[in-house]
Amino acid sequence: MNDPRSVYQPHRRSRGEQAGFVVALAAAAVFYIVCLRIAEVDPARLWAGLPRLAKWAARSWPPDASEFGTLLYRAGQTIAMGTVGTSFGVLLAAPLCLLAARTVTTSAWLSLPSRALLNVLRGIDSFIFALLLVAAVGLGPFAGVLGLALHAAGSIAKLWAESIETIAPGPVDAVTMSGAGRLKVIRFALLPDVLPSLASIALYMWEWSIRASTVLGVVGAGGIGQELKNSVDLLQFDRVLTILAIVLVIVTAIDSASAWLRRRLL
């Protein structure tokens, strides 16, 4: 019996394609080597600094808990900054995501500027926003809250808009045919299906904001980060260890709570 054979010819890379691949690989390797040089990566310096690190680590034990109450208050400030910053971000993101979602806002005159604004907010880190806002509103956690809110608004709105765009248009078409206006259609046909995913994104950003707010103190925006910077500056490594332990507990607890809530929502 004859073997049935198809006339199908699988695609083989031409010499030109193969050469192009090699050139792309070489370019990526060169880029990476340049990055290593510019970043001044030097294993010898790390090796030389290890004994100093070990000395500091030894000096950090036992941890200094003499100002535990103050540190706990600062930790509370960090959680508050992350929570309030995220909630302000959510409020800003709600209208922005609707304007940016192509399936909701079909006018390019509205959606393109909205997307550009989201990219600006997302592209500038909360740390940089806080640094600028400390100059405007003074030292303290409020600058941190505003910095977190602006960056979170951009990130949340972008992720929300993408989430809304992936929703099947069928239910929206069906409810539109009932004669309902745009807002009613969004509330009734879009929101119920997309809400768990929106809430999950907001929770993820809350978790992220609290992690970010632990370092905002470095630029004078209050919180546990401020205490960390002061202790490092004064070489109080036993106090640094206490602060790091508190940060770890906070971040782990918030991560677990957020992950649990997101599992419940989806």
Add this chain to the structure above:
Amino acid sequence: MPVLVASDLTKAFGGRRVLDGVAVSVAAGTFVAVLGESGAGKSTLFRCLSRLIEPESGEISIDGALYTGLQGARLAAARRQVGVVFQQFNLVRRLSALDNVLAGRLADVPLWRVMLHQFDLAHVQQAAAALEAVGLGAQIEQRADTLSGGQQQRVAIARALAQQSRILLADEPVASLDPVTAAAILGLMKSLARSRGMAVVCALHQPQLAAQFADRIVVLKNGRLEEVSPSCPTPSVV
């Protein structure tokens, strides 16, 4: 007088003319089946008739009033006369059967009530009655995505009932259902056409189902509708 009249509808995609002068007229209480091959343009026709997409030319009127050309609030008001049932049901998955049917009443409910999801008892009872009319009285509070395909399609029909529309456009409503459920759904649509005087236009793939349930059969071919005898739909054209 016909409830739905469409004349000279045209629609093209990428240079291909999918609808080329389609004309159809449907009287109250009549079940019209639209047959056609896959890709013949049945879904395009239904989306044009409902104005989910715009025809390039031609006119559609409902009860003698022009439907094409309306915009904004006037279009929304006219849409209340057009109930639509889709092949993929298009229910809001995370809402209950009752909530999905209440969607048919949204135009009558103030915005703040919709935002707070607070409906009048009268609207709730109307929606429940619509579900009972399609045989889903026991599934009123069940979430849409836990219902079977046939049940979901019944919810979609109940949504059109709650809307109290004059026209029911059904785009291949039984394409994804088993034969027994398909016959039950089409029987239900036919009885609604009779009892409520709705003008039903239903796209189908199977000529035998069209012959069994439709009062009139039209075939969409080469962008135009041709009327065929309900007792003998020509299988060669579908």
